[in-house]
Amino acid sequence: MDIQNAKELAAVVRKLRQDQRMTQAALAQAAGVGREWIIHLEKGRTTLELGMVLRTLRTLGVGLRIEPVSAATTGIDLNRLFEDTDSTPKP
């Protein structure tokens, strides 16, 4: 399930919520957000706050993963991203 924009995210969220037999109100409370915010999320708003989106997704039992749009094209290797240069852990 690649997420390219807010609308695709919206569809996934709605599906996940319905699969778990939750109302928007229930999800809102569980995720600690307003009822209306869930509506906006499921409508594909682009201005939603990132943190709230992440919290809501986790409430629904899913997370986000970063991956190259096209590995062959970009040549980005996420497996090597944090391999050697990461030398400054948090104090």
Place this chain on the structure above:
Amino acid sequence: MDIQNAKELAAVVRKLRQDQRMTQAALAQAAGVGREWIIHLEKGRTTLELGMVLRTLRTLGVGLRIEPVSAATTGIDLNRLFEDTDSTPKP
């Protein structure tokens, strides 16, 4: 690269940008956002707008994927999520 919170996203973004030898200013312009916004992104702000985050990620050549936090625990099968009920394609 699972993204659980804004800070993890921040680290990935910074790494990707540096890998591509871009300055924050360059990335900001390429993604169509303000310089300062990139700084906030790379510092792990949670209140960033979702759409801007998505645009910036794509500018860096990566996208987001939704996946179960723990497939065994949640029992969510994303492969079946859009299997049969999805009956309204975009016009």
Place this chain on the structure above:
DNA sequence: CTCAAATGTCGCCACTCAGCGACTTTTGTA
């Protein structure tokens, strides 16, 4: 060490999100 580029900080301001309550519309179930 010195200088320049990159990064980060600071006010300031226009803009609008997010939440709330009440209302309307849709859905679906008996």
Place this chain on the structure above:
DNA sequence: TACAAAAGTCGCTGAGTGGCGACATTTGAG
């Protein structure tokens, strides 16, 4: 069909974002 629950809309308001320019700090060559 009719009713109840869920979903969506509408003002309204406080709060905070994001953009900008200028300045401070850090980084990295030379």
